[in-house]
Amino acid sequence: MHTLTVQVEGIGVWSPQLADFSALRRLLAGEAPAVSGMRPAAAALSPNERRRAPESVLVAIEAASQATAMSGRTMENLACVFASAYGDQATTDYLCRVLARVPTELSPTRFHNAVHNASAGYWTIATDCRAPSSAICAGDASFGAGLLEAAVLACADNRPVLLVCSDTAGIGPLGELIGCTGTFGCALVLSPSASAGARLRLAATTSPPRHPPLPAEWVAWMQGNPSAAGLPLLAMLAQGGGDCVLAAADHLRLHVHMETSA
Amino acid sequence: MRVTTLPLAVSAYTATSALGVGLDAHLEALRQQYSGLRPNDFSSAPLPCWIGRVVGVEEVALPSNHAEWDCRNNRLAWLGLQQDEFFAQAHAARERYGAARLALLLGTSTASIGATEEGYRRLDNERLPPDLHRTHIHTPHSLTAFVAAALDIKGPCLTISTACSSSAKVFASAQRLIGLGLVDAAIVGGVDSLCDSTLFGFNALELVSPEPCRPFDAARRGISIGEAAGFALLERIDAQTHAPLHLLGCGESSDAHHMSTPDPSGIGAELALRDVFDRADFDAAHVDYINLHGTASQKNDAMEAALVARMFPPRTRVSSTKGLTGHTLGAAGIVEAVVTLLALRDGFVPGNAGASEPDPACSEHFAWHNETRPLQVALSHSFGFGGSNACLAFARADRDPCTR
Numbered sequence: 001m002h003t004l005t006v007q008v009e010g011i012g013v014w015s016p017q018l019a020d021f022s023a024l025r026r027l028l029a030g031e032a033p034a035v036s037g038m039r040p041a042a043a044a045l046s047p048n049e050r051r052r053a054p055e056s057v058l059v060a061i062e063a064a065s066q067a068t069a070m071s072g073r074t075m076e077n078l079a080c081v082f083a084s085a086y087g088d089q090a091t092t093d094y095l096c097r098v099l100a101r102v103p104t105e106l107s108p109t110r111f112h113n114a115v116h117n118a119s120a121g122y123w124t125i126a127t128d129c130r131a132p133s134s135a136i137c138a139g140d141a142s143f144g145a146g147l148l149e150a151a152v153l154a155c156a157d158n159r160p161v162l163l164v165c166s167d168t169a170g171i172g173p174l175g176e177l178i179g180c181t182g183t184f185g186c187a188l189v190l191s192p193s194a195s196a197g198a199r200l201r202l203a204a205t206t207s208p209p210r211h212p213p214l215p216a217e218w219v220a221w222m223q224g225n226p227s228a229a230g231l232p233l234l235a236m237l238a239q240g241g242g243d244c245v246l247a248a249a250d251h252l253r254l255h256v257h258m259e260t261s262a
Numbered sequence: 263m264r265v266t267t268l269p270l271a272v273s274a275y276t277a278t279s280a281l282g283v284g285l286d287a288h289l290e291a292l293r294q295q296y297s298g299l300r301p302n303d304f305s306s307a308p309l310p311c312w313i314g315r316v317v318g319v320e321e322v323a324l325p326s327n328h329a330e331w332d333c334r335n336n337r338l339a340w341l342g343l344q345q346d347e348f349f350a351q352a353h354a355a356r357e358r359y360g361a362a363r364l365a366l367l368l369g370t371s372t373a374s375i376g377a378t379e380e381g382y383r384r385l386d387n388e389r390l391p392p393d394l395h396r397t398h399i400h401t402p403h404s405l406t407a408f409v410a411a412a413l414d415i416k417g418p419c420l421t422i423s424t425a426c427s428s429s430a431k432v433f434a435s436a437q438r439l440i441g442l443g444l445v446d447a448a449i450v451g452g453v454d455s456l457c458d459s460t461l462f463g464f465n466a467l468e469l470v471s472p473e474p475c476r477p478f479d480a481a482r483r484g485i486s487i488g489e490a491a492g493f494a495l496l497e498r499i500d501a502q503t504h505a506p507l508h509l510l511g512c513g514e515s516s517d518a519h520h521m522s523t524p525d526p527s528g529i530g531a532e533l534a535l536r537d538v539f540d541r542a543d544f545d546a547a548h549v550d551y552i553n554l555h556g557t558a559s560q561k562n563d564a565m566e567a568a569l570v571a572r573m574f575p576p577r578t579r580v581s582s583t584k585g586l587t588g589h590t591l592g593a594a595g596i597v598e599a600v601v602t603l604l605a606l607r608d609g610f611v612p613g614n615a616g617a618s619e620p621d622p623a624c625s626e627h628f629a630w631h632n633e634t635r636p637l638q639v640a641l642s643h644s645f646g647f648g649g650s651n652a653c654l655a656f657a658r659a660d661r662d663p664c665t666r
Binding site: 087097153157 | 267305307362371375379382388390395397398400401406407410418419424439441442443464467468514515516519520521522529647
């Protein structure tokens with residue numbers, strides 16, 4: 001596989017422990033930033049949409065907003081790829097419970113919130129974005145697969161691309177089976193230009209996934225949420241260099257090398 | 263900024279739907295305008311509507327080494343893979359290029375959620391019952407992960423789940439991966455199977471017709487949900503110089519309008535069309551046939567009829583074939599891509615099935631009955647929830663060069 005090079009123009013992150021990328025950076029530096037609480041602001045949504053949107057959408061939109069704000073890109077033209085291993089498990093749990101009991105009482109809003117592209121839909125509506133939007137998954141490799149899909153789109157179409165990867169904690173019998181226990185979302189704005197700033201070089205490798213040492217609690221977050229597989233890359237971005245190997249499919253790994261130039 | 267995408271050879275393709283298994287069954291049903299819709303005998307509770315059910319899915323057995331993937335959606339995928347020698351062709355492509363140089367990109371809206379629904383109907387102390395306590399089939403990646411295992415693909419494997427545009431958008435992703443040289447070939451497609459979630463979900467949105475759906479009929483009453491599996495193999499043209507049919511490109515856009523209804527202005531749909539025209543360097547004047555999204559919902563059909571009337575010359579013929587297959591949701595993109603490829607291959611325009619009294623908004627472009635005519639360039643429209651739009655363009659390899 002050839003190498004893809006993309007520039008990182010914006011970074012967003014949200015979890016109950018991490019309010020944004022600057023909190024992540026401080027945490028990595030050994031400081032103790034304030035935790036962000038249980039519900040993301042998702043200020044890009046109108047109050048009405050914020051009320052209708054499930055937590056999964058709020059987390060994705062919060063991370064997306066942070067990354068686009070940092071990039072300075074106009075949101076209307078920004079193509080986007082929303083990745084999530086499980087979509088909205090709480091909504092799936094609701095859906096399956098109602099269907100098992102009184103299927104005709106299903107809520108129409110909760111049904112359309114159950115589509116895997118709900119976050120992409122809410123985001124493009126909120127930002128008046130008519131650029132291509134996508135929603136993908138690839139099991140535990142969803143972050144790496146999303147990174148590949150977004151980088152390929154940026155390079156093939158020569159345009160900036162917003163990548164969002166998020167999953168929320170599951171509930172009920174489905175949550176018990178899947179074991180996604182945490183909530184985590186992150187976002188990157190990637191562009192094909194590699195003039196200055198943080199560049200990522202992506203190449204296929206046969207090496208097993210690996211990353212530099214991370215704080216113990218981060219490793220626990222990664223075990224409890226497939227989207228947190230983005231943490232090693234976020235740590236590299238916070239530290240200004242390094243490399244890691246991420247799963248991008250069952251048998252495909254991406255070697256991600258980061259370099260910074262003035 | 264103009265980005266040109268290189269056309270690709272469509273070197274194999276197949277579909278399985280309520281019309282039957284494989285290309286011949288689809289061709290025959292299209293020729294005879296035979297509808298596969300039947301009264302709903304699927305949902306776990308009564309729901310008076312019509313469905314496009316694939317006969318025999320229940321009897322399909324996955325190979326024993328893939329038993330962990332067993333569920334209706336993956337049985338339908340397996341059934342679909344066996345048609346038109348697709349499995350063998352996929353195998354040959356893997357041998358030709360190597361497992362890591364082949365991508366798998368599949369679309370689905372609900373994957374195997376039917377298995378999750380069944381588990382919730384048979385909860386065992388608030389746990390999914392032992393026979394369904396299998397993590398893999400309760401995630402939206404279930405379909406692609408199963409097919410990747412069955413075909414032993416080691417390149418990029420991605421599920422695209424953008425509701426009803428899912429298995430159209432996979433063509434765009436494949437074209438980018440091949441265009442950048444990251445893989446040599448891609449298997450694209452999609453599978454969606456009947457389940458309570460979509461039947462009762464669309465019913466809650468008041469989008470399900472109590473009678474067989476009638477796309478573009480003045481008195482249409484909503485959609486009929488169907489299930490289907492379809493696959494296509496895409497390769498570089500220089501590697502498949504004799505392939506008679508090409509993918510010219512895929513245009514994509516978002517509506518930025520509403521989660522569950524299309525923008526009545528059709529701006530988003532028009533942007534997707536203009537995107538594919540730009541990429542593949544042709545325009546509306548070259549389009550001989552469009553297989554429309556045509557769901558038989560009030561709003562889609564009104565938007566799409568107006569889109570056709572304002573964008574295409576009168577010689578472009580258009581029709582929806584969802585009156586035959588039902589709306590196969592995440593599989594609609596691939597099923598209708600296959601219908602479009604058959605129309606190009608055999609030189610005919612499938613009639614717009616199910617309508618008896620055309621909506622007055624429909625222009626002279628509509629083919630209400632089958633027509634025999636040579637086609638060189640044809641499109642397939644797919645518009646999904648969340649305002650996700652995709653337009654595919656296919657052409658005969660031997661088309662008149664002045665249509666480029």
